[in-house]
Amino acid sequence: MNEILNNFDKISKIPRKSHSEEKIRDYMYDWAKERGIYVEKDDYRNIFMRKSASKGYENYPAIALQAHTDMVCEKADGVVHNFAEDAIKYYIDGDIVSTRGTTTLGGDNGLGVSAIMAIFEDNTLEHPEIEAILTSSEEEDFYGAENFDVSKLNCKYLINLDHCNENEILCASAGxxxxxxxxxxxxxxxxxxxxxxxxxxxxxxxxxxxxxxxxxxxxxxxxxxxxxxxxxxxxxxxxxxxxxxxxxxxxxxxxxxxxxxxxxxxxxxxxxxxxxxxxxxxxxxxxxxxxxxxxxxxxxxxxxxxxxxxxxxxxxxxxxxxxxxxxxxxxxxxxxxxxxxxxxxxxxxxxxxxxxxxxxxxxxxxxxxxxxxxxxxxxxxxxxxxxxxFNWKFKSDSKLRELVKKVYAEKGIENVKELSVHAGLECGFFINKKPELDVVSIGPNSWNFHSPKEAFSIKSTNTFYNCLVEILKQAKF
Ligand SMILES: [Zn+2]
The missing domain is CATH 3.30.70.360 (Alpha-Beta Plaits)
Structure with missing residues (x-):
């Protein structure tokens, strides 16, 4: 099992329906405490973690990684599953992880959360100070992102990990x-x-x-x-x-x-x-x-x-x-x-x-x-x-976007497109509260979000994780 899948397996056991994130919030809080990671929880079921810069990176600006802990809870007709109690049962068929069409998988955005866990667990990585923002209720009304206190953030750069295509870098969204x-x-x-x-x-x-x-x-x-x-x-x-x-x-x-x-x-x-x-x-x-x-x-x-x-x-x-x-x-x-x-x-x-x-x-x-x-x-x-x-306005000069493009190219990802979406993203809330932030949204190949047919690619998840590690390593802004 790779770094992300290992953590995905852990959080798949924890119910995390929008507006009921108490269990995943407490799990993440305890998970961080056990590992000596700096962690805070707020009144809006958000989790905030901080990891110091590795040696030699102390003078580079902090970078934030962001994902949402909640998931859409949909099941196919006739499937018995209690989203308030039951673990998500998933299957690995070759490269594809899915529930075989029974319930939503929670790859959206469990993969983002799992990637953050993997990065915080690994003390061999090189990186500037990393801040992790795990938000609640993105799928309903952006409750967590809307109420998150950005005054605690040191970061100048933010990578949202909620996208579903390794060939795309999101760089704007609608309000x-x-x-x-x-x-x-x-x-x-x-x-x-x-x-x-x-x-x-x-x-x-x-x-x-x-x-x-x-x-x-x-x-x-x-x-x-x-x-x-x-x-x-x-x-x-x-x-x-x-x-x-x-x-x-x-x-x-x-x-x-x-x-x-x-x-x-x-x-x-x-x-x-x-x-x-x-x-x-x-x-x-x-x-x-x-x-x-x-x-x-x-x-x-x-x-x-x-x-x-x-x-x-x-x-x-x-x-x-x-x-x-x-x-x-x-x-x-x-x-x-x-x-x-x-x-x-x-x-x-x-x-x-x-x-x-x-x-x-x-x-x-x-x-x-x-x-x-x-x-x-x-x-x-x-x-x-x-x-x-809130909208996320396109920034014509984004150092972070240029770095992501460079690393994607180095890792052999071809035909990378910069994209705007005509829908709301959490990035809009962070930009609105901290306009100087430089933001991108990325993620591995996944399909059919919000549906029992949801699935993701293991290969792409590995590539995505390797890219993320490399982006942090090269984040000497
Ligand atoms: Zn999502």
Whole structure:
């Protein structure tokens, strides 16, 4: 067993679901104490360790290694596993470590934690002072990173060990914020001449609201409201709406119930056919799959949104910023700024519309927020802004990134790419609190994070560890 796998085996026995990291925190604390390693724990289930510089490195600046202790806890259908108690059972098949599809593996980010343990255990290595930051609840809400006290850090350089590809060096990530627009609704009675119909759209692919936003998969709510606009000459009222199911996913399914003037059903069907043809032309790749359908439906509560309010909501949706807003001028095919209208629903006599904004720069995030605020004002809605997290801005002159590239090349890793991600990383929190930090994020080849199919390569893990040791050795900044 290599250095990382040995420690991975130990921590695989310790439950570490997000927001329940007490056991892994205590384990790491005791593990460090037993080995005479300087260690602290804080009130946010973070662990901090420090290792002095080796001989001859005393005058070089400290470097931090960072990983998160929590893991996503997902299991396949029918698998019996208690994530609060049970060890993760993993298998080694040739080069691949996995749970054979039963539960998440916790390589994300157990491999980062294990690498840090291996480096702290080995007293033969050469390096400047090393600081280790093991954070909690990265997978939920960055709780640990958000609350970590950076004033104790001596480091000028930080290596985050949470990436999943040895050919990539991450050097920027998006920040984000959530914008909830809402409006109180007075429901009105509509007469006997109106009949309920469900109009729904299906067949879209959906995906991650950041990483898939540039793939042209379409937003089911936008398409459905485009259709409602297409039939705006018809006499109908909106009874209910359910667009998307989670703000961080691109909406795949959306539906509304309308009360339609019963004389206009055949016109509705004609318009529906026309619109479905338009959609299938726009979505060549998904031809025949994406479809709007109308069904007659029985409902108990036939009260509807007034036409005036519906018109405001429809206009707000039609002009809302959706999908990619700004492309990067540094990284090819990389999104800088996007907005996902992820959820639309009615609750407690309020219509609620939730947009998830991501941006590489705070100024872009503010720009989209400004647009949305102006739109809510123009169409008579109110809003709330919440769930702010920080971006990690690309640094054109990074000594650490140059060193990582040099060592990767020396170790025979080819085609190394510098990359930005259109999603949030813990690095953003550290940079925000300590802007002078020089940061990269790296990691060994791993697949299917957050899924029972999660796996990693032993060979790549070895290469990664050797690189990390060499980076520390050459970190004479
Ligand atoms: Zn992770």
């Amino acid at each position: 984000g914020v959530v914008f909830t627009a809402y409006k109180n609704i007075d429901f009105v009675d509509v007469g006997e001449m109106y009949v309920p119909y469900e109009i729904k759209i299906s067949g879209l692919k959906g995906g991650h609201s950041g990483e898939d936003i540039h793939r042209g998969r379409g937003n089911s709510s936008i398409l459905l409201f485009r259709f409602l606009n297409y039939i705006s000459d018809l006499d109908f009222y909106l009874n209910s709406v359910k667009g998307g199911s989670y703000r961080l996913a691109i909406p795949r399914d959306s539906k509304v119930v309308v009360m339609l003037n019963k004389d206009q059903y055949s016109t509705l069907l004609e318009k529906l056919n026309e619109f479905n043809i338009l959609i299938s032309e726009e979505f060549q790749k998904y031809k025949g799959k994406i479809k709007i359908e109308v069904d007659s439906i029985e409902i108990e509560d036939k009260k509807c949104m007034s036409k005036e309010i519906f018109s405001n909501i429809l206009d707000y949706i039609l002009v809302s910023p959706v999908d990619v807003q700004i492309m990067s001028n540094v990284f090819e095919n990389m999104v800088d700024c996007s907005c996902n209208l992820g959820e639309i629903y009615i609750e407690d006599s309020k219509i609620i519309l939730i947009s998830d904004i991501r941006a590489s720069f705070n100024s872009q995030k503010e720009f989209i927020l400004e647009k949305l605020k102006k739109l809510t004002k123009a169409f008579g809605l109110e809003y709330e802004v919440w769930g702010d997290y």
